[in-house]
């Protein structure tokens with residue numbers, strides 16, 4: 001029998017209580033948080049879809065590993081386990097452990113970046129761009145044009161535009177390109193996958209011009225799932241083999257282990273080149289920790305080694321991707337505009353289409369995150385003009401390209417009934433959506449305003 005219901009492929013051994021709140025309580029709580037969900041206490045949230053990063057539930061095997069963690073300063077057994085797991089997955093010899101992804105970005109991009117240097121990516125994630133720009137270098141996004149059309153179906157909307165890549169290499173000069181970064185899946189582009197073929201083409205271009213090719217692999221297993229489904233050459237390969245093939249095209253990788261390594265903290269940098277590795281090791285020891293632990297405890301490394309194996313299991317990945325799609329498809333069926341096809345780790349809602357009467361200057365995405373919280377205690381994140389809106393030289397408002405709300409799904413944390421509840425809350429929001437008003441900013445910091453800005457209803 002071909003079962004339609006895909007069950008969570010795990011039993012729950014430990015539970016964490018969710019505090020229930022009423023709509024009236026939440027109206028006050030969000031008001032006291034200046035209408036910014038980032039300023040809420042997490043315990044006042046019923047379903048937290050703020051991020052899939054560091055929010056995974058670990059398995060019994062991982063928790064057992066935690067007890068076995070070797071906390072030796074140098075040469076810990078847990079380090080060798082983590083290193084073996086990474087070498088097996090990537091095929092790269094030289095590994096530097098870090099406390100999370102952005103620490104690895106800071107190490108590498110700080111070293112090879114700097115004034116006059118240029119990085120090219122399918123889309124730079126915020127921290128990637130921030131670390132590059134912080135070094136004085138420039139970050140250029142080259143997604144395929146299809147990747148920018150929210151409701152257009154395409155199997156690999158996360159692909160890099162290889163023609164634009166080559167044009168930019170010629171424009172800036174190959175000696176000025178510090179690295180090309182392929183982010184899989186493409187988080188900022190909607191959690192969309194990149195294909196093996198695309199990685200191969202990017203690799204060939206990088207080899208032709210002698211440019212370093214880095215894979216941002218924090219969602220590599222989710223990307224492999226989509227490849228197996230959608231790319232002919234990968235049909236008979238295992239998910240791990242697909243990942244290994246993808247790594248073989250690049251010169252190195254940065255991974256935030258907080259995603260597909262199924263842990264709450266950790267990351268690493270892995271390289272083929274010994275000289276580059278050696279040149280980064282001192283900085284690692286100065287800023288993160290000794291070379292055999294980086295910023296990590298032995299127990300963290302033990303859990304990463306186990307997580308990197310579990311994440312490639314078919315039953316897990318199938319459940320993972322199907323459950324994200326489940327939420328996205330239900331919303332689509334209700335006529336809600338979402339980025340399609342549904343990506344791996346999150347559902348992205350087009351808030352401008354949801355609240356067409358709210359002008360972009362009044363942040364329709366922020367309004368939607370606030371309604372989600374008030375009505376259902378759900379926390380999501382605005383990815384629109386609050387996050388990316390700017391002012392031109394004359395002080396005029398320049399909106400973001402899209403007004404999105406991201407609902408990221410933590411791994412192995414929520415069950416199907418939690419997701420059905422989210423769908424029910426959306427049905428409620430649809431009923432009174434014409435009555436919802438926009439917001440204005442009453443206070444904002446100089447940088448990264450979305451984290452801490454204060455809002456007020458218009």
Ligand code: F0G
Nearest residue numbers: 051053100101102125127183187256258
């Ligand atoms: N690269 C990508 C593609 C990411 O999505 C993230 C983090 C990082 C690098 C940085 O890793 O957080 O371990 O320092 N993304 C999180 C998110 C924060 O919510 O999407 P980190």
